[in-house]
Amino acid sequence: MTTTFTPKDPVWCSGCGHYGVRGALVNALSELDIPAHETFLLAGIGCSGSIQNNVNAYGYHSMHGRVLPTAIGAAIANPDLTVIAAGGDGDGYAIGMGHFAHAIHRNASVLYILMNNAAYGLTKGQDSPTSELAQVAGHSPALDGMSMGLSIPGATFLARGFTRWSDQLNGLLIQGLEHVRAKKGFAFLEVLSPCVTYNDTYPDWDAQMYNVDEDPDFSCTDRGIAFQTIERLRSEGRIASGLIHQGEQSAFEANWIKEGLCPANLEAHEPQKNLDTLHDIMTSYST
Amino acid sequence: MNIMTNNIKLPKQTRLCEDINVMVAGQGGDGSLTIIALLSHALRQRGLELYQTSNIASRIKGGHAAAILRASKTQHGGIGDNLDVLVAFDEEAIINAGPSMSPDGIVIYDISRGPLPEGCLGPDVLVLPVPFSRFAVRDLRRDLFKNGFGFGLVARVLGIEDSEAEDCMRKRFKKLSKAALEANLHALNLGFGIADEFGIKHGDNLIELADAEKSERLSISGNQATALGFLAAGGRFFAGYPITPATEIMDTLSRHASKIGCVVIQAEDELSAVNQAIGASLTGARAMTASSSPGIALMQESISHCGSAEIPLVIVNCQRAGPSTGMPTKTEQSDIGMMTQGGSGDFPCVVLYPGDANECFTIAALATNISQIAQCPVYIALDRSLAQNTATVAPFDLESVKLDKGKLLDEATLKTLDTYKRYAITDDGISPWALPGTPEGMNLVTGNERNEWGQVSTEPENRIAMMDKRARKINAIRDLLPGGVEHGDPRAEIGLLGTGMETGVMGEAWARLEEQGVKTRCHRPRTLSPVLDDTLDFINQCSRIYIIEHSESGQLERLLKGAGCPAEKLRGIRKYDGLPFSPGELTDLILTREAQG
Numbered sequence: 001m002t003t004t005f006t007p008k009d010p011v012w013c014s015g016c017g018h019y020g021v022r023g024a025l026v027n028a029l030s031e032l033d034i035p036a037h038e039t040f041l042l043a044g045i046g047c048s049g050s051i052q053n054n055v056n057a058y059g060y061h062s063m064h065g066r067v068l069p070t071a072i073g074a075a076i077a078n079p080d081l082t083v084i085a086a087g088g089d090g091d092g093y094a095i096g097m098g099h100f101a102h103a104i105h106r107n108a109s110v111l112y113i114l115m116n117n118a119a120y121g122l123t124k125g126q127d128s129p130t131s132e133l134a135q136v137a138g139h140s141p142a143l144d145g146m147s148m149g150l151s152i153p154g155a156t157f158l159a160r161g162f163t164r165w166s167d168q169l170n171g172l173l174i175q176g177l178e179h180v181r182a183k184k185g186f187a188f189l190e191v192l193s194p195c196v197t198y199n200d201t202y203p204d205w206d207a208q209m210y211n212v213d214e215d216p217d218f219s220c221t222d223r224g225i226a227f228q229t230i231e232r233l234r235s236e237g238r239i240a241s242g243l244i245h246q247g248e249q250s251a252f253e254a255n256w257i258k259e260g261l262c263p264a265n266l267e268a269h270e271p272q273k274n275l276d277t278l279h280d281i282m283t284s285y286s287t
Numbered sequence: 288m289n290i291m292t293n294n295i296k297l298p299k300q301t302r303l304c305e306d307i308n309v310m311v312a313g314q315g316g317d318g319s320l321t322i323i324a325l326l327s328h329a330l331r332q333r334g335l336e337l338y339q340t341s342n343i344a345s346r347i348k349g350g351h352a353a354a355i356l357r358a359s360k361t362q363h364g365g366i367g368d369n370l371d372v373l374v375a376f377d378e379e380a381i382i383n384a385g386p387s388m389s390p391d392g393i394v395i396y397d398i399s400r401g402p403l404p405e406g407c408l409g410p411d412v413l414v415l416p417v418p419f420s421r422f423a424v425r426d427l428r429r430d431l432f433k434n435g436f437g438f439g440l441v442a443r444v445l446g447i448e449d450s451e452a453e454d455c456m457r458k459r460f461k462k463l464s465k466a467a468l469e470a471n472l473h474a475l476n477l478g479f480g481i482a483d484e485f486g487i488k489h490g491d492n493l494i495e496l497a498d499a500e501k502s503e504r505l506s507i508s509g510n511q512a513t514a515l516g517f518l519a520a521g522g523r524f525f526a527g528y529p530i531t532p533a534t535e536i537m538d539t540l541s542r543h544a545s546k547i548g549c550v551v552i553q554a555e556d557e558l559s560a561v562n563q564a565i566g567a568s569l570t571g572a573r574a575m576t577a578s579s580s581p582g583i584a585l586m587q588e589s590i591s592h593c594g595s596a597e598i599p600l601v602i603v604n605c606q607r608a609g610p611s612t613g614m615p616t617k618t619e620q621s622d623i624g625m626m627t628q629g630g631s632g633d634f635p636c637v638v639l640y641p642g643d644a645n646e647c648f649t650i651a652a653l654a655t656n657i658s659q660i661a662q663c664p665v666y667i668a669l670d671r672s673l674a675q676n677t678a679t680v681a682p683f684d685l686e687s688v689k690l691d692k693g694k695l696l697d698e699a700t701l702k703t704l705d706t707y708k709r710y711a712i713t714d715d716g717i718s719p720w721a722l723p724g725t726p727e728g729m730n731l732v733t734g735n736e737r738n739e740w741g742q743v744s745t746e747p748e749n750r751i752a753m754m755d756k757r758a759r760k761i762n763a764i765r766d767l768l769p770g771g772v773e774h775g776d777p778r779a780e781i782g783l784l785g786t787g788m789e790t791g792v793m794g795e796a797w798a799r800l801e802e803q804g805v806k807t808r809c810h811r812p813r814t815l816s817p818v819l820d821d822t823l824d825f826i827n828q829c830s831r832i833y834i835i836e837h838s839e840s841g842q843l844e845r846l847l848k849g850a851g852c853p854a855e856k857l858r859g860i861r862k863y864d865g866l867p868f869s870p871g872e873l874t875d876l877i878l879t880r881e882a883q884g
Contacts (some may be wrong), residue, residue: 002727003706005740040723042566053731053742058723060569061733062562063592069526069559073566073574074723075551077524081570081723102555261548263523264722266695271519271688271858274547276684278519281543287332287506287679 008163012047017193020163021115022054022283027085028173029057032181034082034236042071044087044096047122047195048115051086065095075180076253078264082181083109089116093129095142100145104152107185108252111176112225114145114188117195144234145190146244158226158245162209163194164202168242174227175243192239205239213242221244270284293735295415297486298493299884301446302391305360305497308367310384312353313376313397318434321459321597322374323354324680325438327506328455329447331679334360334501338791340676342616351379360499362678364643364791368871371494372444376400376419376438381407388412393493395440397433413493415440417481425473432474439478446492449479478864492493492714504679505644509669512644512683513603514539516576516651518547519688522601524567524574526552526560528582531615533605534669536577557585561602565589568599569732571695571722573655577603580622581611581669587630592734594634597710597757599658599719601651603667605674608865616867618671621786623842626666627816635661635760638666639769646813647673650681651768660693661764662720663757668815670837672867701727707863708739712752754815761817768814770821775801775808782825783809783877785835786843788867795833795870796877803874805881815843819852826852833877839863 012018029039039057043049052059062070071085092100092114102113120126129143141184149158157179161169169191176187192209194201210233212218219225219241228241251257262268272277309326311319313346320341326338335358342353357366362829369389375381376397385407388394393413396403399420408414419433426432435456442452456475459461460468479489487493507515514536517525540551547811550567554560557578564574578586583604606622608614639655642651643678651667652863655823658665696719701707709730711718718739721728731741736753738744775797777784785793790811797809810825812818826847834857841859848854860876862868 002701002704003741004727004729005709005731008742033411035726037726037729038724039408040570047508050743056729059731059733059741061596061731061735063588066558066562066589069554070569071560073524073526073563073568075566076552076563077567077572077574078570078722078724098555099559102559125641167546246610256550259545259548261523261550261565262722263550263574264570266571266573266690266692268548269521269523269573270690271521271685275685277547278515281518281546282505282515282683282685285505285511286682287327287337287504 005085007056008053011050011073013197015196016047017117017195018048018051019161020113020166020169021113021191021193022051024166024169024173025113026055027170028177031174032124032177034177036058038081039177040074040081040083041084041086042067042074043109046120048086048089049091051107065091065099067091068096068099068103068110068112071110071112072103072106075108075110076256077191078262079183079253079257080262082177084111084113084116086113089114089118089128090120093145098145101148103186104149105154106252107154107156107249109183109185110125111180111187114190115193116190117199118170118201119195119199121195121198125156134179145188146240147227147230149188150223150245154249155245156185156247156249159188159243160192160241161192162192162205162241164206165209165211165241168211168213172243183251183254183257185249208239209241210238212240212244213283294554295485297411301492301495303495303497304371306357306367307359307371307494307496308355308357308369309372310353310355310370311374312351312380312384315350315352317352317376318431319352319354319376321434322438322441323356324741325348325455325459326356326441328459328684329442329451330358330496332451333496334499335359335496337506338366338676338680339678340362340366340672344783346418349384351377353380353384357416358496359429360497362680363493363795364678365795365867366869368869372441374441375448376433378404383744394436415485422477426477427470427474431471435471435474436478439475440482443479443482443487443489444493444792449489490731503682505682506677506679507644508535508675508677509533509641509644509647510605510675511539511671513651513667513669515683516648517550517599517601517655518543518549519648519685520652520655521572522573522575522655523548524550524564524572526554527577528560530555530579530582532607532675533577533579533603536603555774557582558589560700561586561589564600565593565598569723573659575601575603575655577605578607579605579607580613583622590636591630591632591634594630594636594757595632595734596732597662598732599662600664601654601658603666603669604666604794606668608863614865616671618788618837618867619863619865621839621842621863623668623815623838623846626668627846633754635663635757636816637661637663637665637764637768638765639665640786640813640815641673642772642787642811642813643680644678645680645683650813652688653767653769656691657764657767659695660691660717660767661760662693663760668787670788693717696721696725696728698725698727709741710739710753711736712739712756715763716756717763739758739840765817768819770819771813771825772811773825775807777808778808779806779808781807781832781833781881783807783831783835784812784832785823786812786815788837789835790874792868792870796873799870799874800877803878806880815846816880817884818846823850823852824848826856830858831858831861833858834878835860837862837871
């Protein structure tokens with residue numbers, strides 16, 4: 001065995017929700033027997049952006065807000081990898097919002113775990129786009145990633161978990177990983193993951209969470225019902241948790257996979273092996 | 288046909304031409320490009336070298352469009368001083384191009400929209416007024432067919448055989464319906480008829496073009512050639528966002544993608560484009576993005592990140608006139624500062640600058656390899672002229688392109704190692720690299736300062752070791768970087784130095800200065816970062832050097848000063864009106880400065 005880096009213990013505050021996310025992710029990867037070297041975990045910037053240091057996998061630390069395009073590029077360039085992007089609510093819903101919307105729209109097979117603590121922790125407690133989830137009054141309405149995801153026709157997997165509900169969270173992570181490994185497209189999992197230091201939402205969220213998985217009237221394949229349920233719960237001061245939506249839509253990279261295209265497979269792209277094709281391309285400019 | 292031919296005096300003698308500049312101009316949609324394309328085909332049959340540009344002499348206003356074709360015995364890499372023939376479909380064409388007309392030039396003017404504007408053309412310019420548009424609508428019911436008329440008349444003027452002209456049209460319009468082709472051929476014949484009325488019978492041409500031996504050529508733009516160089520070197524992942532004048536790189540790759548198997552993605556913005564390319568690169572795929580000045584400005588954080596995290600990436604910057612949105616369709620070289628000094632922090636970064644389409648190909652292939660070897664960002668600097676203008680060039684040397692993986696580790700090698708550290712400190716600064724998917728090579732890649740394992744570290748000693756390691760990489764690849772191209776008398780005291788779009792015009796100015804007894808020597812750097820020793824040597828050997836560039840503040844000159852060139856030797860010849868230098872203009876500017884002492 002070659003000695004490589006050893007995943008470090010997390011640097012999060014005691015009681016941080018992110019421990020739960022990391023634990024669930026490690027469980028899910030092991031449950032599905034995904035080899036560590038085939039797992040590529042990319043993280044954004046913020047407290048959540050250190051999770052790649054704490055999991056046995058190839059890890060990458062992106063720029064603030066850019067984890068999604070990077071993860072999508074990696075997933076397309078080497079479809080044999082299980083690509084997981086992770087970040088916080090500032091990373092995904094503020095600076096990275098444009099990419100977030102397009103990631104759902106594009107539907108490349110990446111699992112995106114957004115650890116929502118409704119605060120900027122690393123810069124000491126500023127509000128985030130989801131802060132109202134925790135603070136009842138005085139803010140513009142919080143951004144809801146599930147509603148947003150539902151509004152994008154290409155969405156194939158939208159789910160919300162809560163670190164305190166570890167069974168559901170484990171299940172959602174496994175479902176999300178299965179979705180991307182089956183090349184069904186983009187799986188979005190928002191995890192409510194409280195920040196005990198700057199915005200301790202445990203008491204609020206404990207009271208507010210509502211498990212749609214156990215609601216017989218809920219349907220994760222009907223966007224209308226999903227949207228109505230989220231809106232109704234919101235008006236009651238509650239938050240939907242569970243598998244919110246599952247849809248069918250061909251993955252962004254489906255055609256490339258069908259063609260057997262793997263940009264990362266350099267052997268196949270040796271110039272000498274492609275001379276005839278290159279020559280044909282060049283001579284299309286002959287005059 | 289009923290055209291006014293009374294007052295037109297044709298020259299008695301046919302003019303011999305080894306080097307001809309033809310402009311076709313009118314409103315967008317008039318088909319200026321169609322006539323130029325037909326002419327290109329015909330002149331290419333004569334073995335002439337072609338250089339084609341569009342919009343150079345036109346203002347961005349009212350959709351006015353112009354295309355210029357230069358045909359000559361040798362490739363000059365730019366357009367000439369004056370227009371020999373102008374086909375003008377509107378008044379604006381005469382007003383804009385009038386000053387550029389050769390004193391004995393020929394203007395074919397469509398008088399359908401009004402009389403020839405006065406005072407724009409010299410007394411000896413021959414004007415052939417024809418109501419093309421009215422004729423086209425009258426005889427063929429569509430305005431578009433005026434191009435056929437126009438081409439017929441131009442062909443006669445230039446001595447292109449009627450049958451040759453017809454052949455060009457058949458080839459050019461082979462995808463049109465039979466009826467549309469027939470209508471165009473009819474228009475062409477009506478054009479011949481107009482020539483007859485002017486007294487320009489078949490074989491009575493006004494200009495006699497030189498013949499040259501026809502060599503094998505590609506007709507290709509810098510953007511297209513860059514795309515091909517990337518593909519040749521195993522580039523299989525491209526992400527970009529549309530922007531003038533870089534979009535043709537994405538278009539070219541899209542066009543060929545399915546043949547060779549290349550992922551081409553139009554991202555939601557430049558930030559996404561560059562980061563998708565980074566993501567692909569992290570898996571070992573050879574990845575490139577391309578944009579133009581403001582788009583490259585958006586990518587600066589990501590490019591710095593590649594420098595820090597040691598991620599290979601090729602970035603093409605088709606520079607346009609800035610700052611900000613600037614003049615999107617106009618040319619400039621004013622991002623040299625951003626490319627060589629941009630981004631946050633200090634990091635290794637290579638900037639290469641080709642001078643013609645052939646070099647775009649070789650440099651794109653080289654950049655792709657160098658980015659892998661040095662695990663750092665490599666810019667290919669282009670400018671609008673180089674990026675979009677089309678020239679005939681020798682076919683590319685495909686066989687010479689090799690795929691160099693640098694210090695990429697495979698599973699077998701990894702297994703022989705006791706330990707594997709992604710950011711191992713090495714003598715040459717380059718750390719062996721293991722890709723996701725490879726057993727035994729797991730690692731962390733980050734733009735944070737980190738230790739050899741890839742774990743974040745702000746420890747001062749480690750910081751210095753890591754910064755120094757990254758800086759060493761440039762020396763490790765120095766021998767691979769393309770040196771300057773020189774010509775002229777090595778004993779000449781006066782140096783001319785320019786790069787990219789200045790390549791052709793600098794050569795022509797050199798020849799003209801030589802004719803006037805002014806000895807100069809030329810140096811064209813192809814690597815701007817780092818500045819190479821041969822460039823410094825050149826400057827040391829000259830007593831004064833004219834730095835020819837398209838930048839108001841003289842960014843290339845600043846770069847050279849920063850590299851240690853003595854300021855008192857450097858004389859800036861700068862242009863920033865969006866247009867390239869013409870050979871005569873550049874020659875005069877140098878002579879004027881020489882006269883000032």
